[in-house]
Amino acid sequence: MADDKSKSQGQDRERINVHQDYELRDWARSLNTTPERVKEAVQAVGDRAEKVREYLKNK
Template sequence: MTDDKSKTGGPDRERINVNEDYELQYWTKALGVSADVVREAVKAVGPTAAAVRQHLGK
């Protein structure tokens, strides 16, 4: 998925792009884990925020 900053609807909010520093920083704060943990979770279960939260028990 392209990270088009002009399109900020629901689908973009529900995905975690670990290749964008600002998104990675947001998710580390939102989930209370390190960037490496977020990357590993995305690698394990995919980029959807719901799947990552479930994987991390959040």
């Protein structure tokens, strides 16, 4: 499913889509890490932003 750019809140903000370059870049900046680490975290724990934050915090 394509990213719905009309959504600026809600469920769309809770998930990280690593297949959208701009979204991956923005999440990496927001989480103070690299896009590669975001991809690693999503692969390990799924695309939920909360779980990705926890994973990166514990690594």
